[in-house]
Amino acid sequence: MTIELDRPPSVFDAGFPSVEYDHLPRPEDAHAVLRQARAQAPIALGPHGPELLTYELVHAVLRDPRFTVPPGFTLAAQGITAGELWDRVASSLLSLEGQAHHRLRRLVAKAFAPRAAARIRPTIAGVIDDLVTPLTAVGRCDIVTDVAEKYPIPVICALLGTDRADWRLFSDWTDDIMKTFSWEAAAAEPTIVRSWRELDAYLGDVIEARRHAPTDDLLSELVHAEDDGDRLSREEVLMLASTLLLAGTDTTRNQVAAAVETLCEHPDQWALLAAHPELVPNAVDETLRYSPIGIGLFRSAPVDVELGGVTIPAGTLLLLNGASANRDPGAFADPDRFDVTREFSSQVLTFGGGVHFCLGSHLARAELIEALTVITRRMPNPRRRACAPWKPLTGVTGPSALPLEFDTGF
Secondary structure (H helix, E strand, C coil), X not given: CCCCCCCCCEHHHCCCCECCCCCCCCHHHHHHHHHHHHHHCCEEXXXXXXXXXXXXXXXXXXXXXXXXCCCCCCCHHHCCCCCHHHHHHHCCCCCCCHHHHHHHHHHHCHHHCHHHHHHCHHHHHHHHHHHHHHHHCCCEEEHHHHHHXXXXXXXXXXXXXXXXXXXXXXXXXXXXXXXXXXCCHHHHHHHHHHHHHHHHHHHHHHHHHHHHCCCCCHHHHHHCCEEXXXXXXXXXXXXXXXXXXXXXXXXXXXXXXXXXXXXXXXXHHHHHHHHCHHHHHHHHHHHHHHCCCEXXXXXXXXXXXXXXXXXXCCCCCEEECHHHHCXXXXXXXXXXXXXCCCCCCCCCCCCCCHHHCCCCHHHHHHHHHHHHHHHHHHCCCCEECCCCCECCCCCECCECCCEEECCCCC
């Protein structure tokens, strides 16, 4: 006779608290909700599924091969399981798993290494300086519209080797395509697909030119990338280039604005960075921990998985709440205190972890370091002119506006 061991209860039947913060105007409001739930249990039930709240669970699942990126991210939950948009997202580097994912990461690893970000560092510095210099004479600006929104696209254009004068085209395409990763993707599907086709047509022409006449840029590296005779197809180069554009644009825009807002709310920290720019790299880690522009990452499992004393049913959409994990007192001392001199005993989870750790993290950090170095030095004594809410807290978020006044002449 076989004795079947009792299985842990389903995550939906374990009595975990419920959380809802989509409607809240600012991240600190969401953190209050998450802090209360985390004190009760390591998991909560959110509006889209279970949410892992503790550093230990989020860190573990990011590295657990039993959990994978849900095919199509959140498209299936919105009724999109086929068609051009589904095919594009399901075949992207962000969605691939196993050998297919490993192959692409291996082929592009050199192009996204730290030295690639270092090579473009002078361009990054020039872009942020060009944006900030005119503002220093008037002593006021909106950080979102005057700096953050204009900052990453010229950098990406330089990295890809495309015409910087076309940055507005790239910006508009990005705005449309990024709706794929929101909860409004179904309504925006025709617009998303149209813009994605236009982006492919533009990049396709550049890729063909690079095949015959390579230059010193990322597209040339991708076109000619090789590992033991294996090369990227035209479609794979297109996918990787568009992934970089999308992942490296909206996230950087919002993270720069979020970091500046946080520093503005802590003027002593702003002044400290202005006086000691060598602290800026550490400050970037602290802003990524304290004020990330994404609540977390979704995962699912093809079979039932036991985790944290409960069963996660197969196919469950699971949110790894990195924003909560980054404020977990079990991983970070005094986690609700913002401190640019913090000594980190745990890795900040904003860039993810495991096999899907953000491929563009080196570029993102370089852009944040240059931005915060210039802004804190050349916009001293900042004063907020108004307080604006953030964009919806699900998906990529950030301040919707950030009007500042500051001393001139720097």
